[in-house]
Amino acid sequence: MNGGHDLGGKQGLGPIKPEPEAQEPVFHEEWERRVFALTMAAGMLGRWNIDQSRHARERQHPADYLNNSYYENWLAGVEKLLAETGLLDADANNHDLRIPNPADADKILASGGPTTMDSHKPPAFRIGDSVRLKKIHTAAHTRAPSYAQGSIGAVVTHHGCHVFPDSNAQGNHLGEHLYSVRFSAQELWGRDAENFDVLIDLWEPYLQALDET
Numbered sequence: 001m002n003g004g005h006d007l008g009g010k011q012g013l014g015p016i017k018p019e020p021e022a023q024e025p026v027f028h029e030e031w032e033r034r035v036f037a038l039t040m041a042a043g044m045l046g047r048w049n050i051d052q053s054r055h056a057r058e059r060q061h062p063a064d065y066l067n068n069s070y071y072e073n074w075l076a077g078v079e080k081l082l083a084e085t086g087l088l089d090a091d092a093n094n095h096d097l098r099i100p101n102p103a104d105a106d107k108i109l110a111s112g113g114p115t116t117m118d119s120h121k122p123p124a125f126r127i128g129d130s131v132r133l134k135k136i137h138t139a140a141h142t143r144a145p146s147y148a149q150g151s152i153g154a155v156v157t158h159h160g161c162h163v164f165p166d167s168n169a170q171g172n173h174l175g176e177h178l179y180s181v182r183f184s185a186q187e188l189w190g191r192d193a194e195n196f197d198v199l200i201d202l203w204e205p206y207l208q209a210l211d212e213t
Contacts, residue, residue, distance in 0.1 A: 001055075001139050002146045004062030005073075009147025009188060032071040039078045044100035044108070047085040051169035055141035056080045117175030119161035124204055125179060129155045131207040133181070133200075141169035144206045148198075152210065153183040156199065164203050177204040 007013065027033045043053060057065070057077035065073060082088050125131060135149045136142050143165045157180035164176040181202050185193035 001058055001141065002137075003058050004060070004065035005058045006146050008145045027071075035071045035075045035078075039074050040105060040109070041100055042078055042082060042087070044098060044104065045087070046098035047087065048081050049168055049171075049173075051141055051163075051165040052171065053077060053081065054165075055169040056084075058141065115162045117161050117163060119175055119177065121177075123158055123177040123179075125155045125158070125177075125207065125209070127155055127158065130210050131155060131179075131181060132210060133202060134206055134208055136206065138166075140166060142166050142206075144202060145200065148183060148188055148200055151183050151187045153181040153187065153200070155179050156182045159201070162203070164205070166203075166205070178202070179204070179207070181207070 027036070039053070043050075048056075054077075057073045059080065060068075060073070060076055064076070068076065130152060131154070132152050133144060133148050133150065136144050159178040159180065161175040162178045164174050167174045179202055180199050183198045183200065185196050185198065188198060
């Protein structure tokens with residue numbers, strides 16, 4: 001969805017003031033550590049996946065998303081999911097839950113989970129193909145950045161078949177071919193842009209062959 005979270009390539013929002021990575025703490029306040037732990041522990045109950053978690057944060061009013069800090073948005077998302085899945089109801093103990101333990105948490109945080117999937121469908125694009133990123137108008141979750149939609153690029157890598165986040169956010173665990181696509185800055189931001197390229201990882205349903213546009 002094109003909401004307050006989708007800020008890549010946008011203008012007029014003021015300068016970014018990043019902290020040097022070597023100096024930035026993992027958590028700036030103790031409450032941020034607690035929100036991170038709550039989000040991880042609640043997610044391990046098995047009632048939603050990572051894309052549903054992202055979409056819950058995105059479904060805030062754009063003004064709230066932009067006014068919140070990073071972990072305030074995490075808290076808003078987990079609160080929404082806990083309410084929507086009934087885990088705050090009086091009978092929540094009757095749910096068939098996957099209860100986390102410290103050993104499982106250490107394993108997940110250290111290695112994550114696989115996103116690759118088997119596919120019986122051959123890839124639609126080859127390295128070197130010119131493709132257009134579709135204009136995707138949806139209120140659902142998508143990983144196609146709005147600033148690049150409608151632009152033409154070239155496939156430079158095929159990563160195989162991976163979990164498709166758009167369907168995964170709806171609870172459908174499906175796989176689609178994933179590509180890295182190179183876009184010129186001029187294609188994205190006009191002929192006066194500086195001379196550099198941008199690589200974006202994009203799933204096959206986001207892309208059109210030029211003869212289809």
